[in-house]
Amino acid sequence: MNHDMPSPAGATDVVSTHSVFGTPCWVSLTSRDMKTTEEFYGAVLGWDWRPVRLGDRFRIALSEGRPVAGIAAVAGMWRMAVAWTPYFAVRSADEAAGRVQERGGTTAVGPISLPPGRAALLADRDGATFGVWEGELFTDWPTWRRAQLAFVRLHTRDAFDAAIFYGGVFDWASDKPGGVEVRYEGEEVVLRSEGDVVARIESGAAESAPDPSVRPHWQVHFAVKDVAACAHAAERHGGSVLSLGADEAVLRDNEGAQFTVVSRRAR
Secondary structure, three states: OOOOOOOOOOHHHOEEOOOOOOOEEEEEEEOOOHHHHHHHHHHHHOOEEEEOOOOOOEEEEEEOOEEEEEEEOOHHHHOOOOEEEEEEEOOOHHHHHHHHHHOOOEEEEEEEEEOOEEEEEEEOOOOOEEEEEEEEEOOOHHHHHHHOEEEEEEEOOOHHHHHHHHHHHHOOOOOOOOOOEEEEEOOEEEEEEOOEEEEEEEOOOOOOOOOOOOOOEEEEEEEEOOHHHHHHHHHHOOOEEEEEOOOEEEEEOOOOOEEEEEEHHHO
């Protein structure tokens, strides 16, 4: 659950989900053990850590002093999966949760009040988990997008169907100021906010039938200077390398959470 959204520093510079909506605004990792999680991601992604008011099971990850992700070491205690989850900015968490249910998705947690906003943990109709956040974002939100988070990608059985589902929930391609642009590029649905690619949806070739073997999930992609070095560090610290290319590697951390690193030059 998104209990580790950093609070804004000052009211005058606050960016709100009412003016920026439908785009990923935060990512959070549910883990089992904070110490090993800190050691792993410190070694692989160079992160430092900041405590939050909720206690020792929660941290904010910092890259070069900037908040990039939240960590919640509650997977065992709350019987949750060890996994990365993206959160999307919405004008109303309650309305977004209602739209998800109307379209055949489910609500796992919330919506609940987490000052300075409201949050919910949801799943689409194919089971892919994601969160929504309503309220204030931290002041350097555009910098967060460009600091280390490259984008999030939905691996699903039918990209076209998924785009319709999420478009209805998040008002994608709505012509409203601050919204998300949606384009079909090659065999992917590509989403842009203020010119930046923020999300991709893929399911294979457009002419192929939906793949029943795909377990739908959102994958977080972090931009790094050296993909190979991250892959080697992951292996040295108890993780594994699922695939490795010149500009991208799919990694699994020491507790099983999957994520991707991409070269900054390939973004």
